[in-house]
Amino acid sequence: MDLQKFVINFANSYRKKEFIVFSAECEVTYSGKTETKLSLGDRVILLKPDGSLQVHQPTGNVPINYVKEGTDHNINLLDGNRVIINSHNIPQGDYMQIIVHTLHFFNSHKTEDGHKIQLTGTEKDMSDMIYENPTLVEQGLKSVKQEEQTNYGFIDVLCRDENNNLVVIECKRVKADFSAVSQLRRYIDRVKETKGITNIRGILVAPAITTNAEMMLNDYGYKFVAIDPPRYLEKLKKSQKSLGEF
């Protein structure tokens, strides 16, 4: 497909809100939240029906450049042998420019997909599990409230221990770091202040914790309990079962 035909096809497909996919040797500049410049190379470009556009290099999980949904796009022949695509998103303050030198392929088509993804094994699942069964965390623990709102953010799970101390529990589905400990401390500070109580404990629940974060946690007098998110428990059970079967 020559560049003139590319311009016409692109414009038609864009007007019809089709999913446009093409590959080209191109340069990209972006101006908005920052300024970026990407010199000539081969990239695959997706322009979705919602107006979002992504530029993909041959490596990496994320687009090297992009504009969000609701962006307006404009295509023109720049001279005999180049094409320029200007993309504006006024509310976002974003502007992107692609200069196409060579087109490798072009495709566009109507798409139908109303489905949402179903996902399990999130932090919320972990919080639910602990709220339902707080003794997983500590003997004698009783759940009080989930997602308790404070002015300093919300607490994953609030419990009482067997000595009737309030216990603030913060869950992380991956290895806990400094910011998790800071978050826990922030909630405890706030509860101490608003409820005017001092017999309050903090527990950080995660599959693991970094060494330094654990030291900080200990400095603050809080506790770490290692628990995997629900999905990992299932996986573990299955693998143990399989091992048994062999």
Place this chain on the structure above:
Amino acid sequence: MDLQKFVINFANSYRKKEFIVFSAECEVTYSGKTETKLSLGDRVILLKPDGSLQVHQPTGNVPINYVKEGTDHNINLLDGNRVIINSHNIPQGDYMQIIVHTLHFFNSHKTEDGHKIQLTGTEKDMSDMIYENPTLVEQGLKSVKQEEQTNYGFIDVLCRDENNNLVVIECKRVKADFSAVSQLRRYIDRVKETKGITNIRGILVAPAITTNAEMMLNDYGYKFVAIDPPRYLEKLKKSQKSLGEF
């Protein structure tokens, strides 16, 4: 292209490490860090030369499903009218399965792109600007050190004020929130402890701060100074200039 030809072309292109792009009505399941299920719909799929694969719905800036670089892929006819692609990444513990019902288009090609993106206007640029010119933040401020390491993380800029107090400065390139305040507090706590001093102040520098975060900041006795990242300053100057010209 019929499904049998799709399987053959896919396998050939994959072996040659070409950039594969296709669109299909398909189902996707993923098992790894979580478990996901996505039922039948139209998606565009990218398989890059590095082994990473992404599934894109017609909307959104990010892939709905993906596996990272270094993943192994396997394609087969499932029965007369479906194709199954199995993707494994053993080190990551990831497994993905795509069942293709209808193929909309297929393309693959060699790509060349060794270029890295150039980017300006980051938090580091902001930190540099403040280190070079600390009086932007406060009259009489003198820079001491950039990226001072503490056991609780590193400090963006360390200064002394005109009364010889140590001043810890934390920069954010976007509106500051609770976690920025928590971060500042963590560093100050640590400096107080390790250096055994109490005449230490905290300043949070950002273009803006949320109301609640500012209350928390005030509770802790720290200070907020509104400064835009370098690029925004330029932008502001330009827009003021333009206004003057009209």
Place this chain on the structure above:
DNA sequence: GGGGAGAGATGCCGC
């Protein structure tokens, strides 16, 4: 490779 923190983070939900 782990730890720590930024990112043009993105996306989701709540108010």
Place this chain on the structure above:
DNA sequence: GCGGCATTTCTCCCC
């Protein structure tokens, strides 16, 4: 829309 926060975050840098 802002706020608060998780994310299969991803990416980079430093130890």
